Amino acid sequence: MATVEYQQASRIYDPSRPPAVNRVSLTVADGEFLVLVGPSGSGKSTAMRMLAGLEPIDEGTVLIDDVDVSELRARDRDVAMVFQSYALYPNMTARQNMAFALQNAKMPKAEITQQVERAAAMLELEVLLDKKPSQMSGGQRQRVAMGRSIVRNPKVFCMDEPLSNLDAKLRVSTRAQIGSLQRELGVTTVYVTHDQTEAMTMGDRVAVLREGVLQQVDEPTHLYEHPGNTFxxxxxxxxxxxxxxxxxxxxxxxxxxxxxxxxxxxxxxxxxxxxxxxxxxxxxxxxxxxxxxxxxxxxxxxxxxxxxxxxxxxxxxxxxxxxxxxxxxxxxxxxxxxxxxxxxxxxxxxxxxxxxxxxxxxxxxxxxxxxxxxxxxxx
Amino acid sequence: MTMTNDAQAVLPPVPGLEDDDPPQLTPAQKKRATSRHLAFQGGTAGKLLGYFGMLAAVLLFFVPLYFIVVTSLKTHGDIYSNPISWLPNPFAPENYSYVINEVRFDKYLRNSVIITGILTVVEVSLGVMTAYGLSFLRFPGRNLLFLLVIASLMVPNQITVISNYALVASWGWRNTFQGIIVPLAAVAFGTFLMRNHFLSLPKEIMEAAELDGTGFFRTLFRVVLPMSWPTLVAFTLITVVNEWNQYLWPFLMSDTDAVAPLPIGLTQLQDNEGLTNWGPVMAGTVLTTVPMLIVFLILQKQMIKGLTAGAVKG
CATH class of the missing domain: 2.40.50.140 (Nucleic acid-binding proteins)
Incomplete structure (x- = not known):
């Protein structure tokens, strides 16, 4: 559980061109579900990757729990991420995928088993635990990827368009599932999507980005009824x-x-x-x-x-x-x-x-x- | 609120209520239905041509191999008979016992196994390590270093062999294992192969490993290498065969059976008496090939297993 704060954070790939993320200042409360939304190239993924530690912060700072993590390595930030492509380890079963981070952290074996079983029960993954990713459907892989994040019990969840590879019907049901799971766990979540329906239905608050610049952050219905600008x-x-x-x-x-x-x-x-x-x-x-x-x-x-x-x-x-x-x-x-x-x-x-x-x-x-x-x- | 067109008096039937007769197949469809299992759909002449091509290719490879095996079982006179005999007459397996007993075949075999074994272990570990460093560590001059590695691939062995010889001989390493092994242990090819494979791995999986707090070497052994089996096995196989067949350098480095590998041993067989007795030479060749065939059969299975296990999207 943690708060997240961006303070004028920028990511500059090429100094001769506008920054990919341009002085974004944003606060995410403890346990909040914040959705970053914008058209492609708006810097929403980059902004989230800066929080996860996968992109450097070229200007400004990012704080997790009021601690400056800007120069901390990704592994030391206690952030878990669900990737668009799921990025499961193909050589490991679902159980091994989920246990891997805990093994890296040298957690006792009995506790690892318990954590994995708990997460599997939450996501109804029990029957899949001994299957490899290649034997699973897209929706099942997506759930294993969620499980891999949950078992770690991280301070912050980062989700990078986790639903975009699912078919339309599954996307709607998974959308609701992720929402209720997040409320149940109460973990601060930053969720990236280009789909404004996902943004409206899932987020406690929605942040709209355009060309790296934050346009407006507010509750979805307020954003709908009182848009800050024409964009x-x-x-x-x-x-x-x-x-x-x-x-x-x-x-x-x-x-x-x-x-x-x-x-x-x-x-x-x-x-x-x-x-x-x-x-x-x-x-x-x-x-x-x-x-x-x-x-x-x-x-x-x-x-x-x-x-x-x-x-x-x-x-x-x-x-x-x-x-x-x-x-x-x-x-x-x-x-x-x-x-x-x-x-x-x-x-x-x-x-x-x-x-x-x-x-x-x-x-x-x-x-x-x-x-x-x-x-x-x-x- | 309905969306139907109410003006239409009779609604079309719901599919599945009426039994339809199966559709009539056209002659072309019937032909396709019966020949669907055949990958090649050309005419009879085309098929014949295909088989003929295959046969020619098989013969091209097989005839020399066949003569090696058959000659190894022939007596001296039988080998030079005219017209050539396709089967050994008389049958002469004593060529094999001659090779094993007279030429210290066991000694050469031992040397070959030592040299190939050490070289394979060293080259595969060095290749994987340097490739891992070149693909995932960021350091100044990384691309230049890789260019140098590739450049060294383009220099033929024969150019460096004289200076190498002078250097290694001056260390007094002639007729020693290290004299043969150390100069051969360079791994430009393996580094090149593995680096390119590592760079083709999905970036997200490396990022997931980083977020999961996986250590540098643990990432290599638990995440990167399991996704690289087919390439690693191919690399190992190429290395084993290549080092087993190494001739020029070991020949320069050794003049006794103390450290010389099998290919050198085979030439010893050839020059014994003025006229070469091809029977024992071919028997030696067959015996030299057998270990490679075994290695290939074992690793080939692994390679196919790796190929199917690695076939996972993201």
Whole structure:
């Protein structure tokens, strides 16, 4: 059990290029499950490997339990790791794989047996104990790799995309298993993934990285509802949030899609003065309301007309991929020119290449500063 | 909420409710079904050509070997008979007893075993150690050192043999085991082979061993070498055969049967009387080959075992 702290930690492979991990400062509480998430090349794995001792820390420090471990060798940090490829010793059985670290630590034999049996029971590995990795399925290898970390009873678990080699169904069940196992053991865990669903469902807190720079650290739902900037807004949530650039802030403090456009994006009044006349509006796929099909809405209010390009029906819900229509008076533009709506019902009659009229639901949109793209809430 | 198309009046049947007749096979499918076990799918002429090629290759290797064995069982006159006789007539196993009793075959055999044994142990341990150091230790000049090792592979033995001889002879090491063994114990080839294999091992497993707190040599013996069996066995096999057949250097270093290995002994047989009696020479050759055949049969099994055991992803 331990706390982990990064203090302006950097990893610089090549001084002429931006650092792989750039002055990351981050605290992980004792027993916390922290997920590092980001697109590939964002430095999330490197950041975790710096904690494990597999990458040097070129600037700043990393502390485990308030002790500076920056210059300590990996073996002396008491960190266990689950690798993406599992990295089991192919010549050893599951039992030997799990016992290996304990044998290295010169633990008495009886105690090793007891520890291995305990971990095996926890992961339902008993029947696999005398099999070699080559005789196991991917999911079984993954569990043995987990077991190898658990038996050591380390201060910190590091997990590097441990689920990415499993098939979709197994991934969902293993996700839940790892989560409950971590809570049961109460070991501080740093978990790396590029999958934002894993990040949202598993983490006590989620840290979003982009090009080596930490963007935001918070609880998953808070991250979803209050993204710190447009990158986090676009990365967290699937399908992604729609971002509308260049919405006009009118003199009476309303965000409009154009100076003379009637559609009010419902900007909170106190934010209006934080921005220089324009604002970026973010709307989640589930926060659009369809107010009319084909013709303009019956209530006569302003709306945004969209052309439906593709309807993805998933059974219980559907995603509408749409393109905004050019309309008079609209100066704002949809980023990526594609926007996605999520519907729980009423999607049966919607066909591609038809027009729908939408409005954001009241009090659901997020607003970002047009220049630094930071959420106005945080300014 | 249903996703079906309600406009469709009759729903298609659920698969498995009705018994379908098995599909009719086309002639091409039938032909494939019957010949699936054959790896080679060419026509009869192609097959014949393939077998002919195999036969030619087998003969090319087998005929000389056959004549070595047969000649070792022939009398002197029978060897020079015209036309050649394909079977020994009369049968002359006394060639073997001649070799064993007259030429101190046991002495040469002992020397060969000592030289090959020591050289194999030394070369394999040195090769594995240097390769391990070159692949997993970081030190300045590591790549330069490795380049030097490779460069030494490109210098033919014959170039260094004279200076080596002058040096070793000046130490007074002629007709000693160390005189034969020490200059032969260099391991550039093994270092090269093992280093490249070690570098091909998955990096994560080495990292896992590091995180598991495995010591430097324990990592070598418990993690790295068990994943390297096939390469290690191949390296050992090549070393054993190579040192067993070593001729030029031992020939220069020894002129008695005190330390000379079998290949030197065979030449002693050849020059005894003006006209070479090929029967005993061939008998000696067969006897020299037998230990290598045994070693090869044993290690070959290990090599295949290693190959299958190592076939593990990550």
């Amino acid at each position: 986090v807004a676009g990365f967290i949530g699937s399908p992604a949030m729609t971002l509308i650039d260049g919405a006009t802030v009118s003199s009476d403090g309303r965000a409009l899609l154009g100076p003379d456009h009637g559609l009010d994006m419902d900007l909170p009044r106190e934010y209006a003065e934080k921005t220089p006349g324009q604002v970026i509006v973010g709307v989640r796929p589930e926060n659009w309301e369809i107010v009319g099909h084909g013709a303009a809405p019956e209530d006569g209010g302003a709306s945004m007309p969209l052309t439906v390009r593709l309807v993805e029906k998933l059974g219980g819900e559907a995603f509408l991929h749409c393109r905004a229509q050019e309309t008079e008076g609209m100066t704002a533009s949809v980023r990526g020119s594609q926007l996605v709506l999520r519907l729980d019902h009423g999607f049966k009659g919607i066909e591609p290449d038809t027009t729908i009229h939408v409005r954001p639901k009241p009090r659901t949109s997020v607003f970002f500063h047009p220049e630094n793209e930071i959420n106005l809430e945080y300014l």
